[in-house]
Amino acid sequence: MKKLYIICLSLIILSPAWQQAYAGWPIGKYRSIVIPSFSYYTSKDKWDSNGIKVTGENGSGFTSYAIGLYYGYGLTRRMDLLVNVLAPYQSSKSVTSAGVVTPQNSSGLGDMQVGISYALANFGYKSYLSIQATGIVPLYKNTNRAIALGYGAYGSEVKLMYSGGISRLFKGYYNLEAGYRRFFDAEGPNVLVYSASLGVPVPGRNQASVEVGGQWASSNNKSFSQNLSVNRDFAFTKAGLNFGHAFTRRFSLFANGFYTLTGRNSGIGSGGSLQAIVKI
Template identity: 40%
Template sequence: MISKNTLYKFLLLAIVLLMVTQSKSYATGGFPVRPGRLTLSPSVNYFFANKQWDSNSNKGPFPDNGKFSSLSTSLYAEYGLSRRFTLSALLPYASNTYKDNNATYKDSGFGDAEVGIRYYLANINYKYYFSLQATAIIPMYTNLSLGYNQKGGELRLAFAGSGHLFGKNSYFILENGVREYFGYESVFQDRYNATYGLTLDKKFREQISVSFGGFYASSNNKAFSPNPVTNKNFAFNQVSLSYGHSFSKKVALFVSGGTFITGRNTSAGSSVSASLNYHIDTK
């Protein structure tokens, strides 16, 4: 039978993974969405880890040759309400597996649904844009292996712009969001991400981008435990590389790979993902 410590470690990894998949920037990021345009973005992500960082950021293997993997999917939707406002929604689903020399533990289900509204504060010469997004977080589960099972809210500020580098069209997106999960021993999170991309051809069909991002989470409960019910303090940073191909003005495919580079109380893993963006103009 799987030990309690192994089970608790699996629960922590599952929650961190859901946070990683939900932190992804979809569609246009900090750029305006045309009024009446609906963007649908289904995605799939595979995450694997066999090492961890402890509370002192020391890296080492899981006990008993433990390995964690997850296959997760999500559906993101964004709609342009006006030139200033957009509405977004996210629904994730994950299937997680932790395996060591003693046992195998599996779990799956929906995660935290998100519904948000974004307001474009200002622009500079229609090349650089500032936006603020408010998001409501709604748990779609009761199993604590899939999240905190607490409602929450987030405020996210983004700065995005476009330009040229080495004769290529380029863009950047800088984002920082503060998130609070409400309830007993509530959790505060700071989520940040920086992306820089280049278009590779004159028809804007091929692009590559690099990203750096991470999480910092804290709670009134400062004690360390692998159980996410009592341990709500962790941090990590990750880097990723993405490639995008536009089949038409309405359809684009993105593939990416990333890895954690630093961490505290979390796993040391890598991921690969793919997402499809589809635009529908309703006006």
Template identity: 35%
Template sequence: MPTKNINPIVVKILAIVFVSCTFLGQQAHAGAWPVRPGKVLVSLTGSYFKASRLWDRKGKSSAYADSGSFNSKGLYLYSEIGASRVFTVIVSVPYVSNTYSDTRGKSTQSSFGDAEVGGRVYLANINFKFYFAIQGTVIVPLYSDSPTQNVGYQSLGTDLRLVGSGSGSLGGDKSCYYTIEIGGRQYATGNGPFQLRSTVSYGINLDKKDQLAFSGSGVLSQSSDKAFRGNLSQNKDFSYVQASISAGRSFTKNFSVFLAYNQFVVGRNTGIGSNVSLSLINKF
């Protein structure tokens, strides 16, 4: 297994970033490294998010009114296709089920969510130690504007981000990697939010099969629509920072499983929630 072995790590990074996906339709990517031409990476993630408290517009914590709570169950299919040495095609399709319940009742929206299609271009590296890429995707809502299906903004959008990734040895079988990304997302509707997004990830390959990773990410979403809705996927003006920890194991060269937990740690106009997810990742 001499020269490649970036692949498992890319897979791992993919998992780490991916498991931070939430009901807000964030998407994953695999750091700055491209996928080998002709190879296809597929990830299937199941996640469960729950928030029983919220941050108001000033960031003050409180309980939902009427003992309310919000939960979101999601199934995310994500794929990266190596098109050339420097270009990777990205496709993601989520299926989401959001439920808000309180003492007055319960409402659920279930549907395919915001799909994304785009690509990542590998730009450059510094001595093959730190890699830079730019990634762009188009956001396409796969749901209708109905009370039972509306799981997002129902708006086309674009996402553009810069990604930097590096890795290093920690001695023995241990190695580490890190990814930093920053970007923006614009939804096309009149008051569709503009969002600044960033993620920092650090992972340790404990041995040839196991890894532990930590990441933090933040979203600053701005819109003229300042309203807070119990269904968090409808909020447009908010911000939060979340932290996550994940553990992964590679069962074969091509197949890995990741379990992750993430927690919102600070925010504004959004729920205080936590998320558990399980990802199955395979390379074909």
């Protein structure tokens, strides 16, 4: 369980990147989307249980790199099959009172998310209200790891998504999401996830979007420690910018950068990702 929290948080922060690719829009029957991605996250300072910034010791910090692979397939006009796997590399440096820096790291397959997305309703085929139900399967065991790759527990998530185009205004698009995630562990946590994004096309087959999102997690384990790994009761809000370019009709590349704006029992960090979107 050591270093568990911040590691999970980093995965949680990183994982939504691929979701922007299709959001609540159905992929379309018989068609597929493959999204390999590379994500990066780092933090040194943190917010305590009251949301007050605590500066990290010099030399301490946490860094995560993750390679992800998302696959989506349109089973029907409304229903998509989704699979997402992350393979993180976690690196943590803690500093003792004597000033000794202790580096730890671990890597391997992380959590796999498998499930379906179903378009509940469309509004003139311009906007869609969809529900997504996924199961979280840990592809690792945390025993004998210096730092954990995740909670190491099965979980599930149900999410509502409302996505659509804003043709009258500036030919942009929006995506609103709200969901509930539960890890099947005695200490949970129960997590509310939310995000809102707004995108616009940019001349030259580009698009840019801004996103605000976050999580609010609660657990019967309310304790707070400067050692973030023991915390499961947390919250954070992050803001990000995305920029994408379509190289061909089937291949696009998206770059994303984000920063955590506020939080409780969580790290203050920033990161980014690079995603290749391949439509088949």
